[in-house]
Amino acid sequence: MFSIAVNELYKTYKGALGPTLQGLSFAFPEGKIAGLLGPNGAGKTTTISILCGLVRGDNGEVMIHGKKQDAANRETIKQIIGIVPQQIALYPQLSAVENLTYFGNLYGFKGKPLLQKIMHYLELFGLEKSAHKEIHKYSGGMKRRANIIAAILHDPRLLILDEPTAGVDVQSRSMILQFLREYNRQGASILYTSHLLEEAQSLCEEVVIMDEGKMIVQGNPLRLIAEHPHCRNLEDVFLHFTGQALRD
Numbered sequence: 001m002f003s004i005a006v007n008e009l010y011k012t013y014k015g016a017l018g019p020t021l022q023g024l025s026f027a028f029p030e031g032k033i034a035g036l037l038g039p040n041g042a043g044k045t046t047t048i049s050i051l052c053g054l055v056r057g058d059n060g061e062v063m064i065h066g067k068k069q070d071a072a073n074r075e076t077i078k079q080i081i082g083i084v085p086q087q088i089a090l091y092p093q094l095s096a097v098e099n100l101t102y103f104g105n106l107y108g109f110k111g112k113p114l115l116q117k118i119m120h121y122l123e124l125f126g127l128e129k130s131a132h133k134e135i136h137k138y139s140g141g142m143k144r145r146a147n148i149i150a151a152i153l154h155d156p157r158l159l160i161l162d163e164p165t166a167g168v169d170v171q172s173r174s175m176i177l178q179f180l181r182e183y184n185r186q187g188a189s190i191l192y193t194s195h196l197l198e199e200a201q202s203l204c205e206e207v208v209i210m211d212e213g214k215m216i217v218q219g220n221p222l223r224l225i226a227e228h229p230h231c232r233n234l235e236d237v238f239l240h241f242t243g244q245a246l247r248d
């Protein structure tokens with residue numbers, strides 16, 4: 001079964017000069033780590049927002065683990081997906097434990113089992129010593145790690161992350177990538193966006209390169225490199241398909 005299947009998706013924001021998504025189609029089988037790549041403004045965040053049901057597409061169909069993303073399935077899909085947004089979605093004045101308890105409660109988890117899970121993840125993500133520190137006192141990398149924990153408390157089978165490694169130090173990045181590999185090994189599907197193509201090449205079994213709201217090419221990174229003999233790496237493949245022109 002497909003973890004994500006997007007078919008002919010269109011989106012034009014109200015008041016925008018032009019369309020953001022123009023017939024985007026792609027699909028990933030379950031159990032993969034997949035990358036959604038593209039230049040600034042390609043429509044990656046918009047796509048992710050539609051996948052999660054936070055933004056509505058104008059036209060087209062999105063299927064998540066065989067279920068159509070619509071009002072009838074929204075609650076079921078909410079349980080399937082964990083979303084890590086680009087912006088930190090935590091309350092700055094609350095501690096990590098308070099934030100994570102709040103998010104756990106939203107998914108119906110409570111009491112000691114929830115607290116045990118929170119402490120387990122805080123330890124896994126190297127945050128146990130700062131468990132009761134307010135989030136605004138966290139470094140950028142610590143906030144990113146806490147942001148990921150908030151998305152996995154309900155054990156989502158599909159984890160979607162929007163630039164989870166942007167602007168973090170080497171240690172945090174390495175920890176986050178190690179976690180994603182391990183979470184995938186446990187059976188979850190992962191879709192992530194990044195502008196770091198060396199990272200995407202080593203992490204992803206499958207990538208979609210999109211530009212101007214359309215899918216340009218999809219495939220296994222190493223296979224895409226091999227299919228284009230003048231390309232030495234995924235960055236070369238990316239530039240081959242999206243060109244050198246600067247984007248607004």
Ligand SMILES: Nc1ncnc2c1ncn2[C@@H]1O[C@H](COP(=O)(O)OP(=O)(O)OP(=O)(O)O)[C@@H](O)[C@H]1O
Nearest residue numbers: 013014016020038039040041042043044045046047
């Ligand atoms: N809420 C909105 N209202 C109007 N236009 C929007 C809105 N959100 C995004 N856009 C526009 O849609 C286009 C695609 O934006 P989006 O954030 O989806 O791209 P992206 O590929 O994630 O870019 P980046 O790599 O810079 O994060 C951009 O031109 C952006 O200005």
